[in-house]
Amino acid sequence: MILRGGRIYTGDPAVPHVAALAVTRDGRVARGVEAWEGDGSQVSSDRIELDGRTVLPGLADAHVHFRSWALEQRLVDLADCISARDCAERLAAATGAWVIGRGWRADQLDREPTATLLDELCGDRPVAAWANDRHTLVLSSRAIELTGAVTADGLLRERDAWAVPLPEPTPAEALAAVDRAQRAAHARGVTQIHDFEGSAGFAIWQQLAADRSQTLRVVAAQLAENIDALLATGLRTGFGDGLLRVGPVKAFMDGTLSSRTAWMLEPYADGGSGERLSTVAELTALVRAATAGGLAVAVHAIGDRAVREALDAFEATGEAWREAGLRPRIEHAQLVHPDDRARFATIGVIASMQPSHAPSDRPTAVTAWAERIANAYAWPALAAAGATLAFGSDAPIEALDPLAGIAAAVAGSLGRGAAVAGFTSGAALAAGWERRLGRLAPGFEADLVVLDDDPFTCPPDRIGEIDVVATMVGGRFVHGRPPW
DSSP states (O other), X not given: OEEEEEEEEOOOTTSOEEEEEEBOTTSBBOSOSTTTTTOTTTSOSOEEEOTTOEEEEOEEEEEEOHHHHHHHXXXXXXXXXXXXXXXXXXXXXXXXXXXXXXXXXXXXXXXXXXXXXHHHHHOSSOEEEEETTSSEEXXXXXXXXXXXXXXXXXXXXXXXXXXXXXXXOOHHHHHHHHHHHHHHHHTTTEEEXXXXXXHHHHHHHHHHHHTTOOOSEEEEEEEGGGHHHHHHHTOOTTOBOXXXXXXXXXEXXXXXXXXXXXXXXXXXXXXXXXXXXXXXXXXXXXXXXXXXXXXXXXXXXXXXXXXXXXXXXXXXXXXXXXXXXXXXXXXXXXXXXXXXXXXXXXXXXXXXXXXXXXXXHHHXXXXXXXXXXXXXXXXXXXXXXXXXXXXXXXXXXXXXXXXXXXXHHHHTTOOHHHHHHHTTHHHHHHHTOTTTSSSOOTTSBOOEEXXXXXXXXXXXXXXXXXXXXXXXXXXXXXXXXXXX
């Protein structure tokens, strides 16, 4: 097929724009339109008129918890609650044997909800509610009793929260939710994700792939707590095919801004220095073990001390992972000390960041970091220092919406080209797919998105509102099949 009559951005520095784009029958970008106009041997006779619309390479989400995002739709939404009582009342109005909520923000409420408040309004029912960052959980007394959680006021943070055995959907329910969610992702122009859901998510993707129901390209990260089992299986980063491949091992250096558990060089403006979840020595040992088994490492680090110590560990192990051809990543990097910006490029660490965190977290960041807010969400400075940026959403923490992410990055003073690259070529490089994805170059997979406006020329505040007309993966429309 040939797409023509619009603005086609290839993402290829050698040929950034083309007047028309030819796609071969096997789903790749052809080497030139002129050669195929009168030859249907490799390109079909279909001519798709864009009528002035815009084409970009398919958009990636380089950090998402896809299974959780798919299942979040079943939970009670607390994102707009303005008080702890408001949260409890909304939970009390819900039905079901268990009531589970999500999305309350501590800095948006008058106080954090507690077991006492949940008991008062919800009665003798098991109730649980996750904070927006998924690093704090509150339980009612009945929920505490049923789960065996150890807490005085119902609040648990970090690993204590994640260890609470809340009711899980059946495998069939989770599979169906993820399958449906693929279509929702395609509707936002997403063709590729880096899924940090761990083994539970990987199992679902394997089943969808086996059933030929997988339409998203997936890099499936594993969890560092399972490193011994992973090494025993012989799985290696990059193993897989064009749709599903093994990703990095994910470790944690610290917590989050909202929970005040991000690990800081200097105390928060409102007190405390956060929580260290791994030491430099522990991360260094993990990277050495993972590298020996062919596994890359991605580490969650939000506070400036956590980022620095993660860089220290990657620097100490650089000779080994470079020789193995592996690419380390720091996930989030929300606060980076100016002394550490250039180290990303010097060491060779990918900055995997989520621009949509900046507008939603800004009130909290100003309160917690005060004048250090100038070092937060530093995409322009990192890009200027030569770092590779791979952008995502951290859904379900933020909306799975790359266009909103591009808008947030541009609002944060990153150039439009670099913002789009973070969701295309940067994400492809982080996945090891840079020779087949992230650009509309000859021989690359025909993964693309058709938009109703041009994110390079429209007003900046319009970028996040652009409609996705169609999405293509491997030469096949997975959303918005023409005619439009």
